[in-house]
Amino acid sequence: xxxxxxxxxxxxxxxxxxxxxxxxxxxxxxxxxxxxxxxxxxxxxxxxxxxxxxxxxxxxxxxxxxxxxxxxxxxxxxxxxxxxxxxxxxxxxxxxxxxxxxxxxxxxxxxxxxxxxxxxxxxxxxxxxxxxxxxxxxxxxxxxxxxxxxxxxxxxxxxxxxxxxxxxxxxxxxxxxxxxxxxxxxxxx
Amino acid sequence: xxxxxxxxxxxxxxxxxxxxxxxxxxxxxxxxxxxxxxxxxxxxxxxxxxxxxxxxxxxxxxxxxxxxxxxxxxxxxxxxxxxxxxxxxxxxxxxxxxxxxxxxxxxxxxxxxxxxxxxxxxxxxxxxxxxxxxxxxxxxxxxxxxxxxxxxxxxxxxxxxxxxxxxxxxxxxxxxxxxxxxxxxxxxx
DNA sequence: AAAATACTGTATGGCGTCGTACAGTATGCA
DNA sequence: TGCATACTGTACGACGCCATACAGTATTTT
Numbered sequence: 001x002x003x004x005x006x007x008x009x010x011x012x013x014x015x016x017x018x019x020x021x022x023x024x025x026x027x028x029x030x031x032x033x034x035x036x037x038x039x040x041x042x043x044x045x046x047x048x049x050x051x052x053x054x055x056x057x058x059x060x061x062x063x064x065x066x067x068x069x070x071x072x073x074x075x076x077x078x079x080x081x082x083x084x085x086x087x088x089x090x091x092x093x094x095x096x097x098x099x100x101x102x103x104x105x106x107x108x109x110x111x112x113x114x115x116x117x118x119x120x121x122x123x124x125x126x127x128x129x130x131x132x133x134x135x136x137x138x139x140x141x142x143x144x145x146x147x148x149x150x151x152x153x154x155x156x157x158x159x160x161x162x163x164x165x166x167x168x169x170x171x172x173x174x175x176x177x178x179x180x181x182x183x184x185x186x187x188x189x
Numbered sequence: 190x191x192x193x194x195x196x197x198x199x200x201x202x203x204x205x206x207x208x209x210x211x212x213x214x215x216x217x218x219x220x221x222x223x224x225x226x227x228x229x230x231x232x233x234x235x236x237x238x239x240x241x242x243x244x245x246x247x248x249x250x251x252x253x254x255x256x257x258x259x260x261x262x263x264x265x266x267x268x269x270x271x272x273x274x275x276x277x278x279x280x281x282x283x284x285x286x287x288x289x290x291x292x293x294x295x296x297x298x299x300x301x302x303x304x305x306x307x308x309x310x311x312x313x314x315x316x317x318x319x320x321x322x323x324x325x326x327x328x329x330x331x332x333x334x335x336x337x338x339x340x341x342x343x344x345x346x347x348x349x350x351x352x353x354x355x356x357x358x359x360x361x362x363x364x365x366x367x368x369x370x371x372x373x374x375x376x377x378x
Numbered sequence: 379a380a381a382a383t384a385c386t387g388t389a390t391g392g393c394g395t396c397g398t399a400c401a402g403t404a405t406g407c408a
Numbered sequence: 409t410g411c412a413t414a415c416t417g418t419a420c421g422a423c424g425c426c427a428t429a430c431a432g433t434a435t436t437t438t
Binding site for chain 1: 338
Binding site: 060061072073076100 | 415416417418419420
């Protein structure tokens with residue numbers, strides 16, 4: 001059992017499985033950024049949030065959630081963490097008493113600069129051996145892919161007509177099998 | 190192509206341009222597959238597991254974990270779920286009494302066929318407007334990116350400038366702890 | 379043979395995110 | 409003006425995954 005050269009063994013045919021390659025790569029991206037940000041005591045989400053408000057100024061949490069692509073509830077948690085470390089600050093908005101304007105503190109600005117540094121360094125490393133055109137082509141194809149994915153998600157699970165009224169409850173019984181399972185032959189270890 | 194058609198607004202922050210697009214796309218991939226697999230009562234992980242053993246026969250959980258790129262503990266959970274629905278089966282290995290050989294049941298094989306169908310349909314949709322060469326180029330660049338990511342992860346926090354004596358231990362205490370915070374000016378809502 | 383080492387699957391606790399429900403606030407409409 | 413609707417941030421429960429620790433089993437070393 002040697003193998004394990006790079007990713008897996010030779011069983012996976014990446015010829016057709018572009019999607020799984022994509023997801024694996026995304027996971028690696030997150031891992032790499034997390035690793036590099038760990039010395040700052042941050043993960044990728046926290047760093048992105050801090051970097052964003054450091055660049056664009058105080059922002060409401062809903063906007064942050066939109067930009068970071070996570071839910072409003074999750075953003076609240078991240079803001080809590082960063083606020084507990086005095087890196088950011090919740091300020092009431094004079095215009096809208098529902099919202100917080102989340103802005104950086106002085107310490108937050110300093111750390112944001114370090115984040116920016118880490119980000120630049122890592123991205124430079126990731127570009128090694130990849131030409132500018134190739135990167136642009138990659139971005140273009142992925143954008144196109146995103147469009148297709150979006151339509152695939154919003155569109156009903158195939159075969160259904162364009163009118164989405166039929167997709168009201170396509171799956172009333174997700175558990176088809178009886179599951180009686182009288183013979184539990186599971187070894188106890 | 191002014192981009193931002195589908196994703197967000199026109200901000201397109203210089204943060205993690207390509208990388209964030211990649212991660213957003215990966216998220217969409219998972220969402221799309223989950224949506225299409227929902228009528229079968231499965232998510233992407235479960236479907237991948239079932240499809241794998243349907244194609245390659247009984248497999249140990251460690252192998253499955255390696256192939257699906259998740260930990261052994263997580264695999265155990267997924268196997269439990271699928272086994273509870275009588276889609277797969279744990280069989281003791283005659284050769285090694287530590288391991289289970291996870292194989293499909295008859296119902297599992299049937300469902301695996303449906304999974305394969307869903308998979309083919311969705312992937313065909315995702316290819317719309319993307320040429321074969323472009324897909325191959327995408328795969329190539331991502332593979333290269335994976336290599337760079339791998340080295341970036343395993344390699345120490347990089348930089349390694351002439352001598353980093355000044356930043357020998359840049360952050361021994363991630364919590365600067367001015368956390369006394371006597372003025373909790375947080376509004377109660 | 380016995381002991382040391384490596385490996386497999388499981389239990390446990392933790393983290394990050396999601397989805398839903400909710401109170402407070404703003405906005406549009408009668 | 410009053411009322412209905414929409415929006416913001418939070419609380420709560422759930423899910424998926426990770427990391428660690430562990431007992432049982434295999435494999436290698438002595």
